[in-house]
Amino acid sequence: MDFALSDEQVSxxxxxxxxxxxxxxxxxxxxxxxxxxxxxxMDKAAQMGLTGAHIPIEYGGAGYSVLDVAIIIExxxxxxxxxxxxxxxxxxxxxxxxxxxxxxxxxRYLTQIASGEAVMGTAVSEPDVGSDVSAxxxxxxxxxxxxxxxGNKMWITNGSVGDFFVVMCRTDPDASDxxxxxxxxxxxxxxxxxxxxxxxxxxGIRASDTAELIFDDVRVPEENxxxxxxxxxxxxxxxxxxxxxxxxxxxxxxxKGATDRAIEYAKEREQFGRPISEFQAIQHKxxxxxxxxxxxxxxxxxSAWAVDQRDQQLTALASMAKAxxxxxxxxxxxxAVQVHGGAGYVNDFDVERFYRDAKITEIYEGTTQIQKNxxxxxxxxxxxx
Ligand SMILES: Cc1cc2nc3c(=O)[nH]c(=O)nc-3n(C[C@H](O)[C@H](O)[C@H](O)COP(=O)(O)OP(=O)(O)OC[C@H]3O[C@@H](n4cnc5c(N)ncnc54)[C@H](O)[C@@H]3O)c2cc1C
Numbered sequence: 001m002d003f004a005l006s007d008e009q010v011s012x013x014x015x016x017x018x019x020x021x022x023x024x025x026x027x028x029x030x031x032x033x034x035x036x037x038x039x040x041x042m043d044k045a046a047q048m049g050l051t052g053a054h055i056p057i058e059y060g061g062a063g064y065s066v067l068d069v070a071i072i073i074e075x076x077x078x079x080x081x082x083x084x085x086x087x088x089x090x091x092x093x094x095x096x097x098x099x100x101x102x103x104x105x106x107x108r109y110l111t112q113i114a115s116g117e118a119v120m121g122t123a124v125s126e127p128d129v130g131s132d133v134s135a136x137x138x139x140x141x142x143x144x145x146x147x148x149x150x151g152n153k154m155w156i157t158n159g160s161v162g163d164f165f166v167v168m169c170r171t172d173p174d175a176s177d178x179x180x181x182x183x184x185x186x187x188x189x190x191x192x193x194x195x196x197x198x199x200x201x202x203x204g205i206r207a208s209d210t211a212e213l214i215f216d217d218v219r220v221p222e223e224n225x226x227x228x229x230x231x232x233x234x235x236x237x238x239x240x241x242x243x244x245x246x247x248x249x250x251x252x253x254x255x256k257g258a259t260d261r262a263i264e265y266a267k268e269r270e271q272f273g274r275p276i277s278e279f280q281a282i283q284h285k286x287x288x289x290x291x292x293x294x295x296x297x298x299x300x301x302x303s304a305w306a307v308d309q310r311d312q313q314l315t316a317l318a319s320m321a322k323a324x325x326x327x328x329x330x331x332x333x334x335x336a337v338q339v340h341g342g343a344g345y346v347n348d349f350d351v352e353r354f355y356r357d358a359k360i361t362e363i364y365e366g367t368t369q370i371q372k373n374x375x376x377x378x379x380x381x382x383x384x385x
Contacts, residue, residue: 005071009067009068009071012064012068012071012072013071013072013074013075015048016050016071016072016075016076017075017079019044019045019048019050020075020076020078020079020080020084021079023041023044023045024038024041024076024079024080024083024084025079025080027040027041027083028079028080028082028083028207028350028353029347029353031082031083031206031207032080032082032206032207032347032353033206033347035200035202035206035207036207037086037161037207037208037209038083038086038087038207041083041086041087042086042087042090042116042119043116045087045090045116046090046115046116047116049061049062049114050062050072050076050087050088051087051088051090051091051113051114051116051119052090052091052094052110052113052114052115052116053068053069053072053088053091054066054069054091054094054095054098055091055094055098055110055113055114056098056110059106059107059110059111059114060110060111060114060115061110061113061114062114065304065308066242066245066246066304066305066307066308067301067304067305067308069088069246069249069304070245070246070248070249070252070300070301070304071249072088073088073246073249073250073253074249074250074252074253074256074297074300075253076088076253077249077250077251077252077253077254077257078253078254078256078257078260079257080207080350080353081204081205081250081253081254081257081353081354081357081358082204082205082206082207082208082353082357083207083208084250084253085157085205085207085208085250086158086207086208086209088246088250089121089157089158089208090113090116090119090120090158091113091114091120092120092121092122092157092158092243093120093121093122093165093166093239094109094110094113094120095239095242095243096122096166096184096226096227096235096236096239097109097110097166097186097226098110099227099235099238099239100184100226100227100228100235101226101227102223104223105186105223105226109164109186112163118163118164119158119161119162119163120158120162120163120164120165120166121156121157121158121159121162121165121166122156122157122165122166122167122239123153123156123159123165123166123167123168123187123213124136124153124168124236125153125154125155125156126138126151126152126153126154127152127154127212129154131366131367131369131370133168133233133236134178134179134182134233136168136169136170136182137151137170138150138151138152138153138167138168138169138170138215139151139169139170139173140169140170140171140183140185141171142171142222143219145221145222146219146220146221146222147169147185147219147220147221147222147224147225148217148218148219149167149169149185149187149215149217149218149219149220150215150216150217150218151169151215152212152213152214152215153165153167153212153213153215154212155199155210155212155364156196156210156211156212156213157208157209157210157364158208158209158211159196159198159199159209159210159211159212159213160196160197160198160209160211161209162189162196162209163188163189163190164186164187164188164189165186165187165189165213166184166185166186166226167184167185167186167187167213167215168182168183168184168232168233168236169182169183169184169185169232170182171183171229171230171232172230175230179233179234180230180231180233181230182230182231182232182233182236183225183226183227183228183229183230183231183232184225184226184227184232184235184236185220185224185225185226186220186224186225186226187215187218187220187224188220191218191219191220192217192218192219193215193216193217193218193219194213194214194215194216194218195213195214195216196211196212196213196214197211197212197214198210198211199211199212203356203359203360204353204356204357204358204359204360205357205360240318240365240366241307241314241315241318242307242318243365244303244318244319244321244322244365244366244371245300245303245304245306245307245317245318245321245322247322247325247326247361247364247365248296248299248300248303248318248321248322248324248325248326248361249300249304249325250329250361251296251300251322251325251326251328251329251358251361252293252296252297252300252325252328252329254329254332254333254354254357254358254361255289255292255293255296255325255328255329255332255333255358256293256297257350257354258289258329258332258333258335258336258351258354258355258358259286259289259290259293259332259336261336261340261349261350261351261354262285262286262289262335262336262339262340262351263277263286265339265340265343265349265351266282266286266339269340269341269343276339282339285335285338285339286339288335289332289335289336292328292331292332293328293332295324295328296321296324296325296328296329297325299317299320299321299324299325300321300325302317302321303317303318303320303321306318315374315378316374316375316378316379319366319371319372319374319375319378320371320375322361322365322366322368322371323368323371323372323375325361326358326361326362326368327362327368329358329361330358330359330361330362332358333351333354333355333357333358334355336351336354336355337351337352337355339351
């Protein structure tokens with residue numbers, strides 16, 4: 001058991017930190033205010049290998065382990081969660097192609113993401129389908145050697161900037177049980193009948209693109225099927241086991257960023273003739289913020305390790321890490337605003353943005369309630385709830 005990062009991981013963390021401070025920090029408020037996609041930052045991040053961090057080297061990626069990627073995510077999110085989400089979600093769906101795709105799909109799609117030429121997404125949620133993934137209604141029907149897709153997907157990260165999407169479709173409406181009859185199909189955004197409508201007015205992560213996708217008789221070749229026809233639900237659940245750890249790492253980054261800023265402010269701000277950091281109430285708050293962040297980090301790293309090892313505990317650990325770390329992010333960001341007093345309530349200070357950005361980690365990729373259902377299911381040895 002080793003609790004220290006390797007020398008390579010320390011160098012990686014420091015390099016990513018420098019990138020975030022130089023390229024992201026100066027433009028963070030601007031992209032948040034404008035709700036704009038940070039294309040300039042994306043190009044630089046791709047050059048550094050950050051958009052394809054987990055993609056294997058043979059497909060042009062950086063080939064980092066899940067633990068390495070967690071370290072990258074933490075550093076980027078500790079500077080600005082919105083832009084960090086755009087950078088680290090450019091390959092959102094690549095793990096499904098890596099796990100279930102054909103060699104041809106890997107060659108064609110992973111290389112484009114790794115080079116920064118393309119951005120992708122994963123589309124499961126629909127206007128009437130969120131926590132209950134087994135209710136997905138987007139329909140894909142075979143017509144000769146093509147799939148014809150009809151339906152709507154809601155809240156899709158990278159929806160209006162993405163070049164292709166791993167889309168959860170119902171391919172057999174007469175399947176014998178609730179979890180069969182779904183397939184993952186890759187849909188390119190330049191297909192006829194594909195429309196994306198950007199969603200604005202989000203509480204946080206406003207530099208990340210979110211859109212509704214509409215498929216109106218979209219036709220793709222049958223070879224766009226990812227993995228096995230009818231196994232899409234189980235494939236998607238395995239994908240979420242991997243990516244939930246990444247959301248936990250996002251939350252750790254937010255908590256770290258909020259804590260760092262609260263410490264800095266508490267040392268500078270004076271009241272009653274002394275820095276507020278000399279009041280024990282503030283010291284205890286800072287201690288609790290650091291303590292909770294470190295606990296969330298350890299659980300997240302263990303979950304990342306479990307994904308790398310394909311350890312049998314990984315489903316439970318990923319849900320524990322996501323549920324725990326996301327709550328920590330929300331609480332710690334709240335505390336950081338409190339330490340700033342009135343100054344924390346306006347966007348002159350980053351903590352106002354962290355406070356808004358933190359909440360999404362409790363919602364996407366399965367809400368906290370769904371994570372608890374999964375943990376309980378694993379504890380009780382049950383099948384899907
Ligand atoms: C900014 C943003 C980006 C997103 N990106 C993507 C994306 O890229 N791809 C994608 O597919 N989706 C994406 N989503 C959708 C996200 O995954 C869903 O919002 C989330 O899964 C919750 O679904 P819902 O919003 O429909 O809530 P609902 O499922 O309607 O849930 C509402 C409330 O009921 C609770 N609840 C529901 N069922 C249960 C239960 N069985 N037990 C206890 N409580 C329950 C939930 O926890 C929640 O509190 C994104 C969402 C947002 C806001």
